[in-house]
Amino acid sequence: MKFLRDLLDKQKPLFEKGGKLEKLYYAFEAGETFMFSPNHTTGIKGAQVKDAIDLKRMMITVVIAMIPCLLFGIYNTGHQHFLATGGTAGLWEDFGDKAWIGVMLVLPIVLVAYTAGGIVEAIFAVVRKHPINEGFLVTGMLIPLIVPATTPLWQVALATVFAVVIAKEVFGGTGMNVLNVAMTARAFLYFAYPAQISGDQVWTYLGDKMPVDGFSGATALSVVYNAGVEGTQSAVEALAGHNTVLGSGLYEFANLFIGWIPGSIGETSTLMALIGALILIGTGVASWKIIVSGFAGAYLMGLVMNLLAVNEYMAVPPQYHWVMGGLAFGIVFMATDPVSAAQTETGKWIYGLLIGVLTVIIRVTNPAYPEGIMLAVLFMNVFAPLIDYYVVKANKTRRIQRATV
């Protein structure tokens, strides 16, 4: 690696103060610190030694935690294509073809998200003279996982650029943002291009093939929603009876949990999200409090809905809320974003709980939009500072009361 180091050292003066390419210093810095952790030493006063962690390592841990979802999503994209077009229905049959279709659909989305976002990051870093933040490693992976595999690439690029600029850079970059960046990208797509990200037709890639007779691309959430509207059978029966043309059991609980169902690329598998959660909690990178209270909130609100049930949707057994749609993925990877979540430990309980509660309320009572996690997370992002405000205020009050007693 000596020659690489020598090369960097040779180029460095160009980018430093007074050098020809001074303006591009932070772009250079990003590349340099990616290859070599810096030789800075601690200051004269204060901590003389530092913990081995840095932000890059922390962020890459989150990316690693998403890899099970990504790999599952890639294969599931191919598998759903085969199911819908009457190809081999066996899960592991035509493994190579399924994986290949998935890779060809998903990889470009990942590359586009990283490239578009990376360019925006770099431009802002140069113009605003701040370092390129490692947070983008995570955002660039999150965005592909929460869009359907059929999303046009230009929309992915546009949404990424929009989210990075509006949700992050206008606030001053990573660490300063109010909203979760990836969720903002998702919301942008939903409101700007609803045709490509909602309805029954977008979740399964068909390519130039025709779907099998009787195929419906409806997601579990919309099946349940329709059951609620029609009221002829219970939601669980409706789920069990859905798409029997593809073989039975597509929307049975176990399959919903494992995630061999249509949906956005990375969000279908509750199991994979939970593996991600294990990695995040085990490494201490994400708050277990948010994850636990998020799932608890959804379950409790599901139970409350059961008690008040006036239609079949409200009567859905609460555990189904865990496995349908993007709830698990959203709670594990989006709600726990340390920047946009509540920052106080007490606040995290409340924040997570309300995300779960709101998700179920939006799902069940909002006819316009069957999935609630996106809006719930964004909504609670906005409210997180308020929750923290009261938690911190309680701390200040304790201090003042102590003084007056």
Next chain:
Amino acid sequence: MGRFSKAHSSKTDMSKIVKLKKGFDINMVGKAKQELADFASAQTFAIKPTDFIGLQRPKVLVNEGDTVKAGTPILIDKALDQIIYASPVSGKIVEIKRGDRRKLLEVKILADSTVLYEQFGQVDIASLDRDALAAKLAASGVWPNIIQRPFGIVANPADTPKSIFISGFDTHPLAPDYAFSLQGQERFLQAGIDALAKLTSGKVHLNVDGSKAVPAVFSNLKGAQVNKFSGPHPAGNVGVQIHHLDPINKGEIAWTVSPTGVVQIGKFILEGIYDASKVIAVTGSELTKAAYVKTYSGASVSTFVKGNLNSGHVRVVSGNVLTGEKIALEGFLGFYHNQITVIPEGDYYEFMGWAKPTTRLSYHRALGLLSFLTPNKEFVLDSNGRGEERAFVQTGVFESVTPMDIFPVYLLKAIMAEDFDEIEELGIYEIVEEDLALCEFVDVSKHPVQELVRKGIELIQYS
């Protein structure tokens, strides 16, 4: 004596036991062996005005070439001129070192082979009133051992603190064990506590390590409330202890003294001299021999370090690695420091350093950080900065190493924003740098936390 012993019993009834969970022990290679090493005695000593926080306008009272005794005034603070900063040894002033804009950096003294003391005369505490005692201590050289909270500055003899706190153990990395370094000083500790008890309107608290038997040096002391604290670092920090015993509110003043400071005060009371001798721990992974040594405040560390190194590229730290100060190989021990630590200098690049699995010490468990698997291992830590400064991202970590009802991140952000009300309301009166030093260590975003704390204190102190 009769009057005192009555007070003793009522004061010691209320001792508290506090168990702390939050925090983190940094185990390092290079612990001092419990023996006095035969290092050559230090030749030169220095008084560094920068050691005394809050010392505003230092005025030197001696000239180069003057001869001084231990206890001869070297400096005063023009803003608080009844306190003298005295020579720790007898000898000749060899250099008065100034930096930019004539800022006073060091007054160096070449020591005599045997120390001669200024004779102040023994002090009969019972016969003096509080103010007279404070004035005697202030004029003797021992006073700067007394630190005022809030702000962590040298105390003002005119104030009467609500209580005085002594932490009887140090949980910092490689910190000296007072049970060893204070052996035989019981008499002086007792006299020091007696003097301090007179200076406060409240109690003198002596806080000991609750996870061990009370060391012999502390076990028979009277006149202080003995509290037991247990838990990982920073359980030994006096600021943390105050928070759990009798927290400081706006407008209140408490004082703190280290046990070595109490001994110095006690020696002044009983013998009428400023005896700045102390036993310090010479520690760190880069030393061939890590042990204790008897020396005086402000000693040049070179005789302890040179010829005792097992590698060439080192950093010498006066104090411990969390709160200490980098000094030169010929540098001087800080006034408040009871240890030096010698670690490898970390000015190297590391290829893909952020991604490689590593057994380096980390409080975290993020990808590839393996040190949590070996919690009892002793680590070699170097001075590498471990990454670049970034915006605050990780949350909850600072709280988990700060065993106080304080939100460090909010406080630090308020300091960055210079929001005076917030800084005050979030608890600046209760902390000094060392109380958040662990935050600086564990910080993912590598903020200069202790520097920020001092900035926040100064914003409030001088507003």
